[in-house]
Amino acid sequence: MTTRLIVQTREFDPVEDLLAYAAPDRPLAWLRRGDGIVAVGDGMPAIIRVAAGEGPLRSAIMADAWRELTAHADVDDPVGLPGTGLVGFGALTFDEGSGADSVLIVPSVILGKHQGRGWITRIAPVGEDLPQDQPDATLEPNPYGAHWAGTVGPGAQSPEGYQSSVRAALQRIGSGEIGKVVLARDLAGTIPAGSDLRRLVRALSGGYPDTWTFAVDGLIGASPETLVTVQNGGVTARVLAGTIGRGADADEDAAASAHLASSTKDIDEHEYAVQSLLESLRPHVRAMASSEQPFLLKLPNLFHLATDVEAELSDGGSALDLVGALHPTAAVAGTPTPAAVAAIRELEPFDRGRYAGPVGWIDGNGNGEWAIALRCAQFVAGDDGANIAVTAYAGAGIVAASDPETELLETRVKFRPLVDALA
Numbered sequence: 328m329t330t331r332l333i334v335q336t337r338e339f340d341p342v343e344d345l346l347a348y349a350a351p352d353r354p355l356a357w358l359r360r361g362d363g364i365v366a367v368g369d370g371m372p373a374i375i376r377v378a379a380g381e382g383p384l385r386s387a388i389m390a391d392a393w394r395e396l397t398a399h400a401d402v403d404d405p406v407g408l409p410g411t412g413l414v415g416f417g418a419l420t421f422d423e424g425s426g427a428d429s430v431l432i433v434p435s436v437i438l439g440k441h442q443g444r445g446w447i448t449r450i451a452p453v454g455e456d457l458p459q460d461q462p463d464a465t466l467e468p469n470p471y472g473a474h475w476a477g478t479v480g481p482g483a484q485s486p487e488g489y490q491s492s493v494r495a496a497l498q499r500i501g502s503g504e505i506g507k508v509v510l511a512r513d514l515a516g517t518i519p520a521g522s523d524l525r526r527l528v529r530a531l532s533g534g535y536p537d538t539w540t541f542a543v544d545g546l547i548g549a550s551p552e553t554l555v556t557v558q559n560g561g562v563t564a565r566v567l568a569g570t571i572g573r574g575a576d577a578d579e580d581a582a583a584s585a586h587l588a589s590s591t592k593d594i595d596e597h598e599y600a601v602q603s604l605l606e607s608l609r610p611h612v613r614a615m616a617s618s619e620q621p622f623l624l625k626l627p628n629l630f631h632l633a634t635d636v637e638a639e640l641s642d643g644g645s646a647l648d649l650v651g652a653l654h655p656t657a658a659v660a661g662t663p664t665p666a667a668v669a670a671i672r673e674l675e676p677f678d679r680g681r682y683a684g685p686v687g688w689i690d691g692n693g694n695g696e697w698a699i700a701l702r703c704a705q706f707v708a709g710d711d712g713a714n715i716a717v718t719a720y721a722g723a724g725i726v727a728a729s730d731p732e733t734e735l736l737e738t739r740v741k742f743r744p745l746v747d748a749l750a
């Protein structure tokens with residue numbers, strides 16, 4: 328049966344710290360430089376959950392279910408910005424064969440902020456009171472819980488195992504089977520039961536302001552890479568591939584960035600990622616433009632080669648339709664895609680779950696912002712007060728000129744934001 332929702336958005340004095348209103352144990356948030364959207368409390372009038380085993384259709388099932396939900400929603404939204412009205416927060420698995428499920432969550436209250444404007448959206452099933460009309464309705468910030476620390480160590484893939492997998496990938500590249508493959512490794516550990524996960528979200532968004540910080544169904548991270556953004560017919564994407572760690576001082580830093588900018592290995596790796604995005608995006612857009620040369624994106628822990636792409640949507644698709652068309656790019660899979668995904672299945676001894684999958688939000692007009700879930704960890708609450716399990720992931724693009732030890736070090740640098748924030 329179709330869920331029918333009633334949705335009301337109103338202007339609201341911009342809130343300084345959106346996260347302070349989120350649920351401590353299961354925050355639902357999308358933040359960049361203090362702007363973004365956050366679910367208040369943990370009410371969820373609708374969840375679209377696509378179970379493992381739906382294969383390549385999972386994003387299409389989700390996009391269709393979202394169209395159905397929006398078509399039957401009664402929306403009162405005089406604010407009319409991207410991210411107002413009906414909004415769902417989503418996280419999809421990287422691999423269509425993953426044992427994890429993909430979700431799109433509609434919260435009952437959303438606080439948003441964009442360039443000095445604030446709003447509040449309230450959502451309820453038709454026939455029920457909107458949240459502000461319920462007897463115990465309040466909108467109070469939740470004080471942050473006590474500081475906590477976690478421990479993480481090697482997961483299913485050890486550092487030595489990772490280097491062996493890189494060597495095996497290099498053989499496949501040498502035989503011509505693949506041109507590029509992105510191989511990841513995992514770290515596993517625990518954090519105390521009852522930890523206020525907003526502390527982690529806050530540390531990531533404060534420490535890495537140029538990233539998109541997300542928290543969706545226990546997947547928490549700060550990604551520097553968008554998969555696709557749709558805003559009133561305009562489409563943008565930021566492609567990243569090619570990485571070097573920051574130097575210890577200004578001279579080392581300048582040398583590192585100069586090395587990256589002229590490294591043919593990294594430029595090749597980057598080009599695979601750009602081409603895969605452009606090819607997949609082209610059928611859905613017009614006036615596609617991207618810079619000839621990548622620029623250097625400077626993050627606190629590393630430099631990336633980056634290319635921004637802009638276009639105009641030509642087929643009326645939603646942000647989720649584009650997510651389905653673009654994922655997985657060669658920034659997280661490789662080239663050619665089917666052979667790279669097959670190599671990942673064979674060479675990584677774990678299920679990526681939602682790591683390197685699409686994470687973001689969509690609104691009732693099809694606008695949305697979707698990142699690639701990088702620099703992240705999946706948190707799973709334990710039963711009966713047991714510790715919360717954490718699995719973190721980081722990968723690196725392997726091309727013909729890759730060196731196993733350098734790639735291992737690169738994953739270490741990519742783990743740093745999360746590992747530091749957990750310590």
Ligand SMILES: C=C(O[C@H]1C=CC=C(C(=O)O)[C@@H]1O)C(=O)O
Pocket residue numbers: 509511552567568569570631657658659701702720721722723724725741
């Ligand atoms: C696969 C990851 O990063 C990708 C995104 C940017 C740069 C990358 C690289 O230089 O290898 C990767 O393609 C990761 O962070 O886990």
